[in-house]
Amino acid sequence: MTQDDMIQRIVIVGGGTAGWMAAAAFSRVLGAMPGLLITLIESDAIGTVGVGEATIPDICLFNNLLGINENLFMRETGATYKLGIEFVDWYKKGHSYVHPFGNYGIDMLGIEFHHMWLRGLSIGDNSNIDEYSIATMAGKMERFMRPDVNQPNSPLSKFSYAFQFDAGRYAQFLRRRSQAQGVERIEGKIVDTLLDSQNGHVRHVQLEDGSKIEGDLFIDCSGFRALLIGGAMGVGFEDWTKWLPCDRAVAMPCAYPNGQSGADSEPLTRSIAQPAGWQWRIPLQHRIGNGHVYSSAHMNAQEAEKILRDNLDGEVLGEANHIRFTAGHRKKAWVKNVISLGLSGGFLEPLESTAIHLVQTGISRILTLFPTRKCNVKEIERFNQQSIEDYVTIRDFLILHYKATSRDDSEFWDYCRNLEPPSGLADKLAMFESSGRVFRENNELFTETSWLSVMVGQGVKAGGYHPAAHLISEVETKERLRHIRGVIKQTANAMPAQADFLRQQGAIM
Numbered sequence: 001m002t003q004d005d006m007i008q009r010i011v012i013v014g015g016g017t018a019g020w021m022a023a024a025a026f027s028r029v030l031g032a033m034p035g036l037l038i039t040l041i042e043s044d045a046i047g048t049v050g051v052g053e054a055t056i057p058d059i060c061l062f063n064n065l066l067g068i069n070e071n072l073f074m075r076e077t078g079a080t081y082k083l084g085i086e087f088v089d090w091y092k093k094g095h096s097y098v099h100p101f102g103n104y105g106i107d108m109l110g111i112e113f114h115h116m117w118l119r120g121l122s123i124g125d126n127s128n129i130d131e132y133s134i135a136t137m138a139g140k141m142e143r144f145m146r147p148d149v150n151q152p153n154s155p156l157s158k159f160s161y162a163f164q165f166d167a168g169r170y171a172q173f174l175r176r177r178s179q180a181q182g183v184e185r186i187e188g189k190i191v192d193t194l195l196d197s198q199n200g201h202v203r204h205v206q207l208e209d210g211s212k213i214e215g216d217l218f219i220d221c222s223g224f225r226a227l228l229i230g231g232a233m234g235v236g237f238e239d240w241t242k243w244l245p246c247d248r249a250v251a252m253p254c255a256y257p258n259g260q261s262g263a264d265s266e267p268l269t270r271s272i273a274q275p276a277g278w279q280w281r282i283p284l285q286h287r288i289g290n291g292h293v294y295s296s297a298h299m300n301a302q303e304a305e306k307i308l309r310d311n312l313d314g315e316v317l318g319e320a321n322h323i324r325f326t327a328g329h330r331k332k333a334w335v336k337n338v339i340s341l342g343l344s345g346g347f348l349e350p351l352e353s354t355a356i357h358l359v360q361t362g363i364s365r366i367l368t369l370f371p372t373r374k375c376n377v378k379e380i381e382r383f384n385q386q387s388i389e390d391y392v393t394i395r396d397f398l399i400l401h402y403k404a405t406s407r408d409d410s411e412f413w414d415y416c417r418n419l420e421p422p423s424g425l426a427d428k429l430a431m432f433e434s435s436g437r438v439f440r441e442n443n444e445l446f447t448e449t450s451w452l453s454v455m456v457g458q459g460v461k462a463g464g465y466h467p468a469a470h471l472i473s474e475v476e477t478k479e480r481l482r483h484i485r486g487v488i489k490q491t492a493n494a495m496p497a498q499a500d501f502l503r504q505q506g507a508i509m
């Protein structure tokens, strides 16, 4: 490989969360490559989507890769900790459950804990699975500390955590780091794109003022506009509306009531099912992020906004932000020398906070398959295949929340309950319903704990459990379950309040 084959200029189109995450990671990892210039173009006039506040634990890996000090990051972005998602009214009205980060119970006899719990249910132990998750119990008690992997036998080693942060502040935080690491930022609106007549690669993008920005590799982070991947390259969209009918959101942050602080709240994101969708509640340090995701085939925008306004904790901050989207993804994430990241590449509603994670996965995949100027077909194909697998497995997990419900109080829920699940989800449901087994397939994002929490939480009934659960007597099974619940409760109770932990760490903004 000669110097001429090497990528000399990466152009990132768009400065939302996706654009600045890409800029920060590329400048950190590739910054020392000789002659490499990284440029990010963004338009203040267009702005960003302005939502996206809840994350999943892998974000910690991303922040570590960037060498970010966690306490500084928490202060700068008004972040709180997140130990899982509480789903309210999803299975039926008045019911709630938590999808926790981490595991349930402990491994017993080398089989997964939940088989022991299922056996317990069959012999009259009516405990709730939430009681076996340290993340759930601590979350409900408003407690937090970082996990302690040095105590493998303690519940303290059995959870992980993520953050709830102000996405605008996060992008600004990453922008400062990226610029300090040498990223050039250009403010301007892109109005045109020139393709090379020989190889079909993008040669340059043109701004409103006539200037042309040339590049070897273009990362399309232009949000739902998908300027390059959809516009210049004309890549089509795989539409999953039939499985995920929600196609609108209205977002509206609010203040905490009575001078309350976000640090005092539960370190949990909340998702509350509504007649034609669901509402999110994300407690940050300085405000609460709220939004209502709904199906426009079942509800209009005014009604959706009213439901949201009627269900806020405190005074509304700013205007309602109405957003349209389609569930699905670009048929190809990478074409020629254009790679899409973030909303330009697709969107799955934020029910499990996966969008920022998909940006992160895309970035690490680009770094792994980083091309030469030619952009090899093999690398492109691998990237595209893996990106689609990510979308498909997350899609199936999201559909589970809608499909497995007993709600029959609206046309929307009737539609969801009766929808035909994709084959991957149908298999998982059939396996659990016949034998109580849950599998994480291949390299999918969500673990057995995640699948189990939502299946159990949404009322899917296990048809059995692992035969080895019978090796322990009924009395002993009940006694062990009682003991584990007790240890978990006691451990959660001994953890500091989230507010105290944030204060101790100097992480309050």
Ligand code: FAD
Pocket: 013, 014, 015, 016, 017, 018, 019, 041, 042, 043, 044, 046, 047, 048, 049, 050, 051, 052, 053, 054, 055, 167, 188, 189, 190, 191, 221, 222, 223, 224, 225, 227, 249, 251, 291, 323, 325, 341, 342, 343, 344, 350, 353, 354, 355, 356, 357, 359
């Ligand atoms: P954007 O933020 O839209 O940024 C696009 C950028 O492109 C902007 O800088 C814009 O100025 C620029 N641009 C566009 N056109 C041009 C042009 N012509 N010239 C120059 N610049 C241009 N994710 C999560 O992980 N957790 C959540 O809780 C979550 N909640 C969400 C809720 C909703 C309702 C929605 C819609 C998304 C949510 N997301 C969430 C997703 C998350 O917001 C996005 O994945 C993330 O913000 C990345 O967005 P982006 O950077 O791709 O796009």
